[in-house]
Amino acid sequence: xxxxxxxxxxxxxxxxxxxxxxxxxxxxxIKTRPGRAAIPAPxxxxxxxxxxxxxxxxxxxTIRRAMISGAIQPGARVSSxxxxxxxxxxxxxxxxxxxxxESDGSLESSMKxxxxxxxxxxxEYAEILEIRLKLEVLLARxxxxxxxxxxxxxxxxLQERIVQSKNWRQVLNYNQQMHFSLYAAAxxxxxxxxxxxxxxxxxxxxHMIYESHLGTSTLDSHYAIIEGLRRRDADRVxxxxxxxxxxAGNVIIDLLETVQPRGPGPGxxxxx
Numbered sequence: 709x710x711x712x713x714x715x716x717x718x719x720x721x722x723x724x725x726x727x728x729x730x731x732x733x734x735x736x737x738i739k740t741r742p743g744r745a746a747i748p749a750p751x752x753x754x755x756x757x758x759x760x761x762x763x764x765x766x767x768x769x770t771i772r773r774a775m776i777s778g779a780i781q782p783g784a785r786v787s788s789x790x791x792x793x794x795x796x797x798x799x800x801x802x803x804x805x806x807x808x809x810e811s812d813g814s815l816e817s818s819m820k821x822x823x824x825x826x827x828x829x830x831x832e833y834a835e836i837l838e839i840r841l842k843l844e845v846l847l848a849r850x851x852x853x854x855x856x857x858x859x860x861x862x863x864x865x866l867q868e869r870i871v872q873s874k875n876w877r878q879v880l881n882y883n884q885q886m887h888f889s890l891y892a893a894a895x896x897x898x899x900x901x902x903x904x905x906x907x908x909x910x911x912x913x914x915h916m917i918y919e920s921h922l923g924t925s926t927l928d929s930h931y932a933i934i935e936g937l938r939r940r941d942a943d944r945v946x947x948x949x950x951x952x953x954x955x956a957g958n959v960i961i962d963l964l965e966t967v968q969p970r971g972p973g974p975g976x977x978x979x980x
Contacts, residue, residue, distance in 0.1 A: 747785050747786070747787035747789075747790050747822055748790060750771075750774055750779055750780045750784065750786065750791075751774065751779045751877070752770050752771065752774050752779070752791070752794060752795060753770050753773060753774070754795070755767070755770065755795055755796075755797070762801070763797055763801040764800075764801035764802075764804040764805050764808075765805075766801075767791070767795060767797065767801050767802050767804075767805040768804075768805035768808050768809065770795070771786070771791070771805060771806075771809060772809065772814070772908055775814060775825065775907075775908050775911050775912055776884060776904060776907045776908055776911045777880060777881045777884040777885075777911060778877070778880030778881065778883075778884065778911045778912060778914045778915060779877060779880070779881070780825050780912050781825065781912055781915045782825050782826070782827035782828075782912045782913050782915065782916075783824060783825060783826075783827050784824060784825050784912070785822045785823070785824045786806065786815065786822055786823045786824065786825070787822045787823075788802040788803045788806060788822075791806075806823050809823070810823060812905075812908070813909075814908045814909065825912050827912075827913070827964070827967065827968070828909065828913065828964065829964060830961045830962075830964040830965045833910070833913060833957070833960055833961055833964055834957075834961055836906060836909055836910050837910075837953065837954070837957035837961070839906050840903070840906055840910065840953050840957070841950060841953055841954070843899055843902055843903050843906070844887070844891065844903060844949055844953060845946050845949050845950055846894075846896075846899060847890070847891040847894040847896060847899055847900065847903065848890060848891070848894075848933075848942075848945050848946050848949045849894075849942045849945070849946050850894035850895070850896055851890050851891065851892075851893035851894040851945075852936070852937060852940055852941070852942040852945050853940060853942070854893050854894065854895060855890070855893035855937060856893070859889055859890075859893055860934065860937045860938060862889055863886050863889050863890060863933070863934060863937065864934050866882045866883075866885050866886040866889065867882075867886060867927075867930050867931065867934060869882045870882045870883060870886070870927075870930070871927065876915075880911075880914055880915070883914070884907070884911065886930070888900075888904075890933070890937075890945075891903060913960055913964075914956070914960075916959075916960050916963045916964070917956050917959050917960055917963075929948045929949075929951045929952035929955065930948075930952065932944060932945075932947075932948035932951075933945055933948040933949060933952070936948060
């Protein structure tokens, strides 16, 4: 935007009748502000015709899925303009989606920056972990007698992708798919919806462990889950889920003790 403070040369003359002023502005003499660095869009799934429903709802679900899968890091800033350009939509439905995510508590905003993904405190994540342990163990137990062989094979395939992938963002994505493939087999949609809501908060924070602390304990727990499913051993699956969540969660809590909670990462403010 231009303002008078940016104009080097400005001629003002009155017309013959003296009723109005004529402003002559030489465009070549205008000094403009330096451009602001745009906030990059996170990696999002493309919108599809099959999703149906209003565009703002589709955008909301797309951003939410990205947070659940760990595609957006804690502290990351989220801009309506960059997301709109990435998805090929106008900024209006994106702004509506971001406002809804803020209302959910999934995003926060400040006066001088775009929306951002809040980084929880250690105490907040300890509460999240406690909820996950209760609900996800419940779903895992209920899934064991019902899950189909092909779904167990899918979980095993996803685990091999986790082992072989060198891209930690893909590892997070495969990990999320693996867990929810198991939980969906429980046929408990209300509990599953609660778990999805919790994962919107916990998914971004998983960067803290998978980026540098992915170890044998996580892999051992995953293999124990698969073995327990093949044997239809609900106790073994439940114990492996509990170990998987606890091992990763305790490392994350320790790491959160050393970092500043909440605020956005560094960068030039952009529009929300």
